[in-house]
Amino acid sequence: xxxxxxxxxxxxxxxxxxxxxxxxxxxxxxxxxxxxxxxxxxxxxxxxxxxxxxxxxxxxxxxxxxxxxxxxxxxxxxxxxxxxxxxxxxxxxxxxxxxxxxxxxxxxxxxxxxxxxxxxxxxxxxxxxxxxxxxxxxxxxxxxxxxxxxxxxxxxxxxxxxxxxxxxxxxxxxxxxxxxxxxxxxxxxxxxxxxxxxxxxxxxxxxxxxxxxxxxxx
Numbered sequence: 001x002x003x004x005x006x007x008x009x010x011x012x013x014x015x016x017x018x019x020x021x022x023x024x025x026x027x028x029x030x031x032x033x034x035x036x037x038x039x040x041x042x043x044x045x046x047x048x049x050x051x052x053x054x055x056x057x058x059x060x061x062x063x064x065x066x067x068x069x070x071x072x073x074x075x076x077x078x079x080x081x082x083x084x085x086x087x088x089x090x091x092x093x094x095x096x097x098x099x100x101x102x103x104x105x106x107x108x109x110x111x112x113x114x115x116x117x118x119x120x121x122x123x124x125x126x127x128x129x130x131x132x133x134x135x136x137x138x139x140x141x142x143x144x145x146x147x148x149x150x151x152x153x154x155x156x157x158x159x160x161x162x163x164x165x166x167x168x169x170x171x172x173x174x175x176x177x178x179x180x181x182x183x184x185x186x187x188x189x190x191x192x193x194x195x196x197x198x199x200x201x202x203x204x205x206x207x208x209x210x211x212x213x214x215x216x217x218x
Contacts, residue, residue, distance in 0.1 A: 002059065003029035004118035004157070005111040007103050010034070010047030011187040012206060013122025013160060016168060018055050019177055020159055021120050027056030031114060033107050037065040037099065038077045041191030050184060059114070063106060072097045076189065083189055083200050091130040092201060094189060100133035104142050104156060105149075112152040124160040126167075136161055165209020166216065173213075182210075 003025040006018045021030045034048040045062060052060040068077070075081040075093035084093055100123060107119050123134040132138060136158070143156045160168055172181040187206050188196030195210075196203035 001115035002031050002111070003116055004031070004120055005107050005114075005116050006030060006032045006120040007107050007122075008032040008034050008048045008052060008060070009122075010044040010051060010185060011122070011202075012165075012168070012181055012185045013124070013187075014048075015051050015181055015185045016172060017120040017122045017157075017159060018051060018057070019172075019175055019180075021118070021157075022055050022057075023175065027058070030055075030057055031059040031061070031110075031116065032057050033110060034060070034062045035065055035103055035106070036062060037068040037096070037102075040076055040079055040189065041186075043186055043191050043193070047184070047186040047193065051180075054180065054184070061110065065102065068096075068102075091132070094201065095131050098133065100138070101142060105146060108146045108150060108152070108154045111154065112150050117153050118155050118157050120157045120159070122160055123158055124163065126160070126162050126164045164212075165205055166212035169210055169213035170216070 004021045006014065006021050008014045008018055018032060032048070032052045034045055036045055049060065074096050075083045076096055081093055100121065104119060104121065111117065111119055123139065125135055139156050139158055143154060146154050172178045183194050186193045187202050189200040189202050190197040195207060198207060
C-alpha cells in the first residue's frame with residue numbers, strides 16, 4: 001500500500017519533494033502525479049517522467065486537465081501573453097487561478113484510491129511571488145476541506161513552506177542530489193531546463209537562490 005503521493009511538475013521544488021518522500025517511505029511507498037493543464041511547454045511532463053524513473057517510482061500518473069483553458073487565461077498557458085507583474089497587480093501574469101486547489105484535490109482523491117495519506121507539494125511562502133494558493137493559510141484550509149470531502153486523513157506536506165531557495169539548494173547537497181536538481185529539472189517559464197532562460201521570474205528566483213547557496217559555501 002502506498003504511503004505518499006507527490007505532485008510532480010518536473011521542477012526543482014517538486015523534484016525535491018519526491019526525494020524527501022522517497023527518503024521517508026522508500027520508492028515502493030511513493031506514487032507521483034503530474035498534471036497537464038495547458039502550460040506553455042510539454043517538456044514538464046517529460047522531465048517529470050525522467051525524475052520518477054530516476055527515483056525508482058513505478059506508479060506515476062499523468063492527468064490531462066483540458067478543461068482548464070476554458071476557465072482562465074494567464075501567461076503560463078498562453079505563449080502570446082507577456083510574463084510580467086503589471087503595475088498595481090497583487091500577482092504576476094503567471095498566476096494560474098486555483099491551480100493548487102485542483103491539483104491537491106485530484107491528488108488526494110487518487111491517494112485515497114491507492115491507500116496513501118500524505119500529499120507532497122513544493123509550495124513556499126519564503127520566496128513568495130504573490131500566488132494566493134502557495135500560502136500556509138490556503139494549505140491548512142485545503143487540507144481541512146479535503147478531509148471533509150473525502151472522509152480520509154489526508155496530510156498535505158509542504159517541506160519548503162518556510163524555506164528559501166538557497167536553503168533548498170543546501171538541502172539538495174546534503175541529500176546527495178545536487179547534480180540532479182541542478183541539471184535534470186525544469187523550472188523555467190520559457191521551457192529551458194537547468195539554469196533556464198535566466199530572465200523569467202522562476203529562473204531569477206532559482207538562480208538567485210543558487211548564487212546565495214554557493215556564496216555560503218565559499
